Amino acid sequence: MLVSIKWLQEYVDTQGLAPADLGEKITRSGIEVDAVIDRSHGMTNVVVGYVKECVKHPEADKLSICQVDVGGETDQIICGAPNIAAGQKVIVARPGATLPGDIKIKKAKLRGEESNGMICSLQELGIESKLVPKAYAEGIYVLPEEAETGSDVITNFDLDDTVLELGLTPNRADAMSMIGVAYEVGAILSEDVKLPEISYTEAADSASSLLTLNIDAPDANPLYVAKVVRNVEVKESPMWLQQRLMAAGVRPHNNIVDVTNYVLMEYGQPLHAFDYDSLKTGNITVRHAKEGEMITTLDNAERKLSAHNLVITNGEEPVALAGVMGGANSEVSASTTTIVIESAYFASGSIRQTSKDHNLRSDASSRYEKGVDPNRVIPAAERAASLIAELSGGEVLSGSVMFDALDKEEKIVTVSPDFINARLGMKISFEEMMRILKRLKFNTEAINGQLVISVPTRRQDIQIEEDVVEEIARLHGYDEIPATLPEMETTPGGLTPYQHKRRIVRNYLEGAGLLQAITYSLTSSKSAQQFALAKTEMTRLLMPMSEERSTLRQSLLPHLLESVSFNTARRSDSVALYETGAVFLKTDGELLDEEEHLAVAMTGLWLDNAWQGEKKSVDFFVLKGIVEGLAAKLGVALEFERGQMDGLHPGRTAYIIKDGNRIGVIGQLHPSEQAARNLKDTIVLEMNLAVLLNAEPEALLYTPVPRYPSMSRDVALVLSKIVEAGSIENTIRNAGGKLLKQVRVFDLYEGDNMEEGKKSVAFSLTYFDPEKTLTDEEVTRVHEKVLSALKDAGAELRS
Amino acid sequence: MEAQLHVLKTEALEKIAASENVKELNGVRVAYLGKKGPITDLLKGMGKLPAEERPKMGALVNVVREEVTASLEERMALLEEQAINEKLQSETIDVTLPGRPVQTGNAHPLTRVVEEIEDLFISMGYEIAEGPEVEKDYYNFEALNLPKGHPARDMQDSFYITEDILLRTHTSPVQARTMEAKGGEPIKIICPGKVYRRDNDDATHSHQFTQIEGLVIGEDIRMSDLKGTLSVFAKKMFGDEREIRLRPSFFPFTEPSVEMDISCFKCGGSGCNVCKKTGWLEILGAGMVHPNVLEMAGYDSKRLTGFAFGMGPERIAMLKYGVEDIRHFYTNDVRFLSQFQRTEV
Structure with a gap:
């Protein structure tokens, strides 16, 4: 809502407050003033000029040489506007004037001819193009004949005004009118509100002698008032009216339309004027549209209507989309002589629906949607009739044509x-x-x-x-209002175990060298399921803004990998990111299963200590080590087994298993996936984090620090390349019994000296008895069992 | 024999002095003092002397031996020190070379802001409540006094999945769910989480962003309690000198509703580019829980009242760290993320 302070002062005394101070008071009391706009833009030296003579510039087709009376003296001014003509009153910026945009007017020579100032368009005075009356949109603005030559344009035409731009919240529909704002300002300043005086002489003929009214939808339209004014002369509105409309952000058209808009801004009550003769039938019928019925609205759009759209008809065909926009077939034009002024109360739901259906919002519809004041419908019609009579020379027929079933009681x-x-x-x-x-x-x-x-x-x-x-x-x-704290029972507050462990996970991962990323939940249907641990039916938005953000993700990795690519494309070659967040899986329930996942993606160097000769690229085992450390931190047991997933390297992928269930996958991206994403070797993880966070670890009890020494034995084994170290480790553990405390791989050799298809894996075994010092014989006895089990498993002892 | 002893001593002392290193000196020790050395030989040869000369000679040999031993030890100490010094010299490193890097990551700046706020309210006895990001229209709107067709729904254009299911547009549905679950009991919660609105992504809009809200319900909770709580929050989060100011506003789920400004932490209130010359920064929206919201969740709004507040961690992070574009939070540029490594405590 744009509020001209000069206009506002018609209704309420602003106590001489500076606009900024008034704005501050309004803001602090509840309606935010978004901007304070000085309409004068600090302009001076802008006066009314009279074009005494206007001839074509001999050297330039598009320029005219004008002799302009600027009040006592006549200056020659060159003008480029197509609509300049002798006999006009125009706006002249004299040498020394400053116009908006810091344009300084100086004496100049244009193609050899002297020019002492500038004849201005409204745009040059800082008025937005869309508000300039169409007749003057492409040229200079022509003032009314009675404008006094030489007088100051800024003060005479209300440009010495300030506009407050109100940012209205949806509850304050009352402030969508000048009178409403006046009540608000009156409340803030303890001032009275003065309402407009309405007076006009009624003609002997009554409105009902020309017009009949039928309301077929009283629920959607409980109040309809029509006034009839005849013998109107449709012309330009006076300057004060045009200026007020422009200040309020409304483009002036003609005196009839301008009055309806003016009263709309003044009372907050939408009005519409019909050309009576174009109605043809002398009847107005308000009804719901017939399915498929057509109307061409004032914006020249042809619209197909449906049964829940409310329309104004002439008893036969629609002449307006009720409360939203008038129809082209009944528009007031220069030849109009008799008009019907409509002021009505339309139910907000109906207008909202129509406005939404046709994607059409107007000053009228936005007010109806939020609800207009039932007690201003009739006064607004009277106010409009009186202004139109005054400005168009028309005569108002007596009475109104009215249907009124509206409750106008005040709420207690x-x-x-x-x-x-x-x-x-x-x-x-x-x-x-x-x-x-x-x-x-x-x-x-x-x-x-x-x-x-x-x-x-x-x-x-x-x-x-x-x-x-x-x-x-x-x-x-x-x-x-004083500042106190709630007086209530003291509660301990805090995180749930789940939330607490989530923080532990984050801290651990960050300590392990990963940066936390946050990516979007919405993705394309193409990537929604890539790397998903469990694919379900996809969840798409009803009306996505783009295909890229159309579908809820079922895995975190696709976007995390996009972030990695984003970085490597910017020459950050080493990137290690993690993200925790929900993936969205369809279930039988009403809502989705939002499963919290953890994803990691890493590429480039893991360790870069070049001057000491330490450089290590990320690999499968770097990330596996991080996952193993995480499991240890949370006290959960995880197993890894060879796995497969589209997009991952078939030989470098493992499933993560907890209690026999696959809860994640870890692997290197498939070379073709890496190439498609412009990535070098990239290791990734996608895991169900909720399962880890929901696991309840056993109570932490200390085991006594060993009092007796342990003994180590190393074994080097030659194995077939396809035999996995994990299975050999299991063999060792099973054979080693309870004295075997630790099994550790300490060497892997697959080099030249090995027989084809073989590899060498060396394990270090630690034996320990908490009760006593083990003897060599005791250890040997167990170790022999281990060795024999290994032989049985096909492992060959390396000498 | 005495003369012989003298020569021996002089010779030994010269050799000791001439020793350049520990090894050489040990050679001298063995040569003169060892079991096969000349001094031992002399002592062994004492038996040949007349008995009355033996004590005198014995004493003389001992004196020489002690002298040689002392000189040797002195020289040994010197050489050992020299040797250590040489070793230290040779082991000297360039301490200005960089240390072995410790791989460190860090939290996302939004997590950092959210956790700071969470911890602050946890210390005041709040719990953290979470809820689904894909919500029922009922919890997202209706239970919050936003029935279908309510004009305020226009404020938050939403991503619907079906007519009744949508991506939550704020974290307030978590409040509605908590109230429903608590069955009329007092509540003190903070609700952080992701929210979604139909916005085109640009420097100040993001279709996905973060919110953190608070809700307190109890007997006789007053608007002054809201003001006091927000004041504690503002001072802890933005500095002890911060002042707060409440302005009337509108949210369908609170009545009265307020917006809270804090005095600008950059200029202290005198006006700068951060606060756009106003001296104040808009930080959050809040209000007293609307009785309709309480009643819908089964609370007796005559007996129990409450307040709620909500803010955007993105905005707070942008103000606090001077971030100019909201998209930085979602592109995950490591050159951006890694700047949030260090503590501000």
């Missing part, structure tokens, strides 16, 4: 002062509350110590006691 809200103070934690006196309600112009009676408030219908947002609490608090001042 009863609230006790104690309730208000208890909610606020304050001690505002009863008298102060009464004063505030009076400032708001809420009729209030004190009955048995209660405030019984008749809420004016303009304030539809005041429904319950809490709404009154807010009104009292905001006008008393939020600064006055």
Whole structure:
């Protein structure tokens, strides 16, 4: 909402406050002032000029040489506008003037001809192109004949004004009008509000003699008022009206349309003017559209209607989309002589639906959607009739054609002062509350110590006691509210074990060298299931903004890998990222199964200590080590077994198993996947983190620090290359019994000296008895068992 | 024999002095003092002397031996020290060379902000509540006093999956769910999480972003409690000198509703480019829980009241760290992320 302060002052005394100060007071009381706009832009030296003579420039087709009377003296000014002509009153920026955009006007020579200033368009005075009347959109603005030559344009045409741009929240529909804002300002400043005076002479003929009305949809349209004005002359509106509309962000058209827009801005009540003769039937019928019925609206769009769209018809065909936009077939034009002014109350739901169906929003529809004041529908019609009579020379037919089934009663809200103070934690006196309600112009009676408030219908947002609490608090001042802390039973607060462990996981991973990433949950249907541990039916948005963000992810890796590629493309060659977040899986339930996952992606160097000759690229085992460390940290047992997944290297992929269930996958990207993503060797992990976080570890009990020494024996084995170290380790453990405490791989050799298809793996075995020092014989006895089991398993002892 | 002894001593002392290293000196020791050395020989030869000369000669030999031994030890100490010094010299390193890097990662800046806020409220007795990101329209809107067709729904254009299921547009449904689950009991929770709105991604908009909300419900919770709580939050989060200011606002789920500004932490309130010359920074929205919201969750709004507040960690991180583009939080550029390594404590 754009509020011209000059216009506002018609209704309320702003006590001479500077615009910025007034804006600050409004903001602090509840309606945010987003901007304070100086319409004068600091312009000076801009005067009314009279073009006495206008001839073509001999050297330039598009330029005219004008002799302009600027008040007592005549200056030659070169003008490039196509619509310049002798006899016009125009806006002249004289030498020394500064125009918006810091344009300084100086004497100049244009193609050899002297020019003493500039004849201006409205755009050059800082008015947006879309607000300039169409007739002057491509050229200079022509002032009315009666404009006084030499007088100051800024002050005479209300450009010495400031506009407050209000950022309205949806509850404050009341402030979508000048009068509504006046009530708000009046409440803030304790000032009265002066409403416009309505007076016109009625013709002897009555409106009903020309017009009949049928309302076929009284629920959607409980109040309809039509006034008829005949013998109107459709022409340009006077300057003051045009300026006010432009200040309010509305483009002037002609005196009829301008008045309807003016009253819309003034009262917040949408109005529409029909050309009576174009209606043809002398009838207005409001009904729901027939399925498939067509209308061409004022924006020249042809629209196909459906049964829930409310339309105004002439009894035969639609002439307006009710509350949204008029129809082209009944538009007021230069030849119009008789008009019908419509002021109506349309139910907000109906208008919202129509507005949404046709993707069409107007100043009217946005007000109907939020609800207009039932008690301004009739006054607005009268106000418009009186202004049109005044500005068009028309005569208003007596009475109105009206259907009225609208409840216009004020709502009563009863609230006790104690309730208000208890909610606020304050001690505002009863008298102060009464004063505030009076400032708001809420009729209030004190009955048995209660405030019984008749809420004016303009304030539809005041429904319950809490709404009154807010009104009292905001006008008393939020600064006055003391600062206390809740008085309630003390609770320990804290994280749940799950949340606590999530932080442990993050801290661990960060300590292990990974950076935390956050990526988007929405992805393309193409990548939604890549690397998914368990694919379910995909979940797509009803109306995605793009295919890239159309589907909920079932794995974290695709976006995490995009982040890795993003970095390597920017010459960060070594990247190690992790992310924790939900993946979205369809279930039988109403909602999705949101499973918290952990993903890791790493590429490049893991260790780079070049000057000491230590350089290590990331590989499968770097990431596996991180996962193993994480399992140890959380006290859960994980196993790894050879696995397969699309997009991963078939020889370098493992499933992660917990309690016999696959809960994750770890592997190197498949070379073709790496190539497609422009990546070098990249190791990835996708794992169900929730399973890890939900696992309840056993109580932590210490085992005594060993009092007896342990003994180590090493074995080097020659194995077939396809035999996995893990299975040999199991063989060793099973044979070693309870004295075998630790088995560790300490060497792997697959080099030249090995027989084809063989490898050598060396294990270090640690034997230990917590009860005594083991003898050599005891260890040998167990170790022999291990060796024999290894032989049985096909392992060959290396000498 | 005495003369012989003298020569021997002089010779030994010269050789000791001439020894250049421990090894050479040990050679001298063995040569003169060893079991096969001349001094031992002399002592052995004492038997040949007349009995009355033996004590005198014995004493004389001992004196020489002690002198040689002392000189040797002195020289040994010197040479050992020299040897150590040489070793140290040869082992000297360039301490200005870089250390062996310790691979370290760090939390995302949004996590950092969220955890800081969580911890602050945990210390005041709050619990952390979480909920689904894909929500029922009921919890996201209706239970929050936003029935279908409510004009305020326009404020948050949403991603719907079906007519009744959508990506949550705020973390408030977690509040609605918690209230429903608590069955009328008092509540003190903080709800962090991801939320989604139909926005085109640009420098100040993101279709996915983070929110963190708080909810307190109890007997006689007042608006002054909200103000006091937010004031503690502002000072802990942005510095002790911060002042807060409440402005009336509108949210369908609170009444009265407020926006909270804090005095600008960059300029202290005198006006700068961070606060756009106003001296104040808009940080969060809050209010007293709307009675409809309480009633819908089964609370007696006459007996129990509450307050709620909500803020955007992105905005806080942008203000705090001077980040100019919200997209930085989601591109995961390591040159951005790794800047949030160090502590500010």
